[in-house]
Amino acid sequence: xxxxxxxxxxxxxxxxxxxxxxxxxxxxxxxxxxxxxxxxxxxxxxxxxxxxxxxxxxxxxxxxxxxxxxxxxxxxxxxxxxxxxxxxxxxxxxxxxxxxxxxxx
Amino acid sequence: xxxxxxxxxxxxxxxxxxxxxxxxxxxxxxxxxxxxxxxxxxxxxxxxxxxxxxxxxxxxxxxxxxxxxxxxxxxxxxxxxxxxxxxxxxxxxxxxxxxxxxxxxxxxxxxxxxxxxxxxxxxxxxxxxxxxxxxxxxxxxxxxxxxxxxxxxxxxxxxxxxxxxxxxxxxxxxxxxxxxxxxxxxxxxxxxxxxxxxxxxxxxxxxxxxxxxxxxxxxxxxxxxxxxxxxxxxxxxxxxxxxxxxxxxxxxxxxxxxxxxxxxxxxxxxxxxxxxxxxxxxxxxxxxxxxxxxxxxxxxxxxxxxxxxxxxxxxxxxxxxxxxxxxxxxxxxxxxxxxxxxxxxxxxxxxxxxxxxxxxxxxxxxxxxxxxxxxxxxxxxxxxxxxxxxxxxxxxxxxxxxx
Numbered sequence: 061x062x063x064x065x066x067x068x069x070x071x072x073x074x075x076x077x078x079x080x081x082x083x084x085x086x087x088x089x090x091x092x093x094x095x096x097x098x099x100x101x102x103x104x105x106x107x108x109x110x111x112x113x114x115x116x117x118x119x120x121x122x123x124x125x126x127x128x129x130x131x132x133x134x135x136x137x138x139x140x141x142x143x144x145x146x147x148x149x150x151x152x153x154x155x156x157x158x159x160x161x162x163x164x165x
Numbered sequence: 166x167x168x169x170x171x172x173x174x175x176x177x178x179x180x181x182x183x184x185x186x187x188x189x190x191x192x193x194x195x196x197x198x199x200x201x202x203x204x205x206x207x208x209x210x211x212x213x214x215x216x217x218x219x220x221x222x223x224x225x226x227x228x229x230x231x232x233x234x235x236x237x238x239x240x241x242x243x244x245x246x247x248x249x250x251x252x253x254x255x256x257x258x259x260x261x262x263x264x265x266x267x268x269x270x271x272x273x274x275x276x277x278x279x280x281x282x283x284x285x286x287x288x289x290x291x292x293x294x295x296x297x298x299x300x301x302x303x304x305x306x307x308x309x310x311x312x313x314x315x316x317x318x319x320x321x322x323x324x325x326x327x328x329x330x331x332x333x334x335x336x337x338x339x340x341x342x343x344x345x346x347x348x349x350x351x352x353x354x355x356x357x358x359x360x361x362x363x364x365x366x367x368x369x370x371x372x373x374x375x376x377x378x379x380x381x382x383x384x385x386x387x388x389x390x391x392x393x394x395x396x397x398x399x400x401x402x403x404x405x406x407x408x409x410x411x412x413x414x415x416x417x418x419x420x421x422x423x424x425x426x427x428x429x430x431x432x433x434x435x436x437x438x439x440x441x442x443x444x445x446x447x448x449x450x451x452x453x454x455x456x457x458x459x460x461x462x463x464x465x466x467x468x469x470x471x472x473x474x475x476x477x478x479x480x481x482x483x484x485x486x487x488x489x490x491x492x493x494x495x496x497x498x499x500x501x502x503x504x505x506x507x508x509x510x511x512x513x514x515x516x517x518x519x520x521x522x523x524x525x526x527x528x529x530x531x532x533x534x535x536x537x538x539x540x541x542x543x544x545x546x547x548x549x550x551x552x553x554x555x556x557x558x559x560x561x562x563x564x565x566x567x568x
Contacts, residue, residue: 106222107213115536124532125489126208126482127455141206141458143225 062161070153073097078121078132080112083162090151090158091116091132098132099151099160106142167192169468170253170263172243172408174198176206176454177436178269179224180461186233188469194235195261197253201240202293203227208454210296211320212484216327217300221293243270248412248429265431265468268409268419269461272402272437272452279398281374286381286395290317291402299397303328306394310383312371314341316483318399319354323485325397326361333364333391335371335383346492346527347499350515353508353529354485361486366391371398402452404438416440418450423474425464433468435460444476445545446495446524453481478539482532491535494525494542503553506531514538521547531556540564 067081073092080089080102087102089112100121102112109125116122120138122129128142135148150161169185171178174196182196198204204224213219230237242256246268252260274289276282288298299321303309309325311318314336322332338344340351341358355365369387374380374396382392404418413429414420418440425433425441436457440450459477466473483490488511499517506513514534517525522545526538537560541548544565552558 107219113533115533122536124536125484127480141222141454 062163064152064159064161066157067160068158070156070158072158076116078112078114078116080110081158081160083160086162088149088160088162089121089132090160091121093119093132097151097153097158099149100130100132100135101146101148103146104128104130104142105137105144105146106140111146167264168195168262169193169265169267170195170197170261171267171269172197172246172253173269173271173405173436173438174200174204174237174239175269175271175436175457176204176224177271177457177461178267179204180458181267181269181435181465182235183225183229183233184462184465185468186235188465190465190469192264195238195263196230196235197238197241197243197255197261199240199242200292203230203237203239205293206454207291208482210293211290211317212324214293215296215300215303215321215324243408245411246408246413246432248432251431253408263431265433267464267468268413268427268432268434268438269436269457270405270408270438271457272404274399275401275403276398277371277400279371279373281376281380282398284374284376284378284380286376286379287374287398288395289398290321299325299395302395303330307331308393309333310391310393310396311335311399312383312396313399313401314338314365315345315399315401316342318397319358319485320483321397321399322358322363323361326358326363327486331364331393332362333366333393334358335366335369335385335389335391337368337370339367341365346515347502347517349502349504349508350527353511353513354490357485357488357511357529402437404440404450406438420448423476424467424472425460425475426467433464435464441475443479443495444474445478445543449495451479451495453479455480476543478542480535480539488529489532490527490529491532492525492527493535493539494523496524499524501550503550505534505554505556516548516553518547523548523553534560537561537564 078091089102104123106128114124128140135145206222244254308331311334341354343351369385406415419434437452480493496517501518503516512530514528514531528535
């Protein structure tokens with residue numbers, strides 16, 4: 061069952077930036093594209109580096125370690141050595157909180 | 166039906182064949198490689214794979230090629246590309262006709278004529294079986310003697326130290342990687358390895374390997390005798406151009422234009438073997454993973470008529486211990502180097518410039534500088550020294566305006 065989990069505060073991710081948050085034992089990255097938030101697995105499917113430390117260009121996040129590229133809106137692997145996509149999550153700001161919809165494990 | 170034949174099934178060749186299908190090509194694709202495995206990534210072989218932390222990382226899952234109707238001939242060496250007949254001759258004499266052929270035969274390790282090089286226990290690293298041999302030697306041995314401290318040497322030294330072995334490296338230059346990055350950055354890499362317990366001997370080289378039926382010691386040119394359980398030699402690579410020679414020019418690899426096409430009709434070359442005419446750097450041959458992958462993608466699109474130019478700024482990484490090293494661009498000589506951050510603290514970027522133009526960026530643990538400098542390198546920009554040196558300045562602010 062999926063559940064909305066608070067990971068931070070509303071407004072915590074500035075425009076054009078990506079920040080990593082913990083949701084239980086998951087690391088989730090949240091990107092802010094012109095005010096639209098996109099949440100995705102922070103762990104690169106190539107060699108497990110933190111994607112939030114990478115470069116965000118348009119809708120593409122580029123892994124800081126080995127250059128794998130993912131579309132932050134779909135999670136799709138679109139370049140670099142990674143082949144598998146990263147998971148994406150619904151995200152919203154509500155009641156001053158930053159919340160992500162994650163599956164209970 | 167149109168037939169595209171790819172000669173060489175490494176990162177470049179595998180990516181080229183796969184990209185043809187991913188771009189919607191439905192003619193014949195034949196992928197021929199001397200190695201028996203499906204195309205795999207080589208970077209882990211000196212790092213995670215060598216340390217037993219990861220299994221093979223494949224370019225595409227091994228079953229992918231059959232699923233996508235790519236004919237594979239793994240474990241099959243190509244003897245020659247016969248351009249007059251437009252056929253590829255395999256070992257044993259079989260001939261495969263092509264409409265277009267892509268040469269992606271890569272490079273092989275240099276084996277200088279050092280006495281004793283053929284002794285069991287004198288190893289080198291290029292392929293997965295090579296990595297397996299080093300892994301095996303590291304299991305039973307406790308002391309490795311290495312010759313050469315380029316990127317592969319440095320990575321293998323780091324992995325062997327992490328596995329708990331004693332490591333001594335002999336290197337002819339004054340620091341690791343001196344001929345690639347200069348003595349100052351080389352010194353930072355030396356310090357990193359010294360702190361992790363690698364014994365390094367510079368300005369010395371291999372005279373001979375000694376042993377009674379098996380490696381026992383390296384004797385250096387300066388007369389040192391360094392004993393060990395096995396040796397690993399890493400002194401560079403050379404392009405594998407054996408399949409050319411029947412009308413395909415060879416000159417430090419196989420020369421191609423900016424679209425990766427050779428001077429010969431229907432013949433292309435990519436990856437380590439391709440000396441490509443780069444719009445910023447001129448004719449260069451690049452022996453890195455990212456280049457192999459991106460050339461594989463681009464040649465596939467060009468085979469399908471795109472006529473795209475390969476203008477990537479070039480980029481690679483090298484993980485050593487907990488240091489993430491990255492480098493972008495290409496510079497064989499430079500007249501100025503600007504450092505931002507701290508070399509001592511191992512958090513720095515070094516910008517290599519010639520006549521004011523940024524040619525290359527090297528970084529240890531400041532990787533965003535490398536990525537952000539690539540548009541500057543591609544644009545042949547001449548950034549101000551103070552701006553490059555300012556760790557607070559985001560290099561994206563210096564990017565040329567987007568079209």
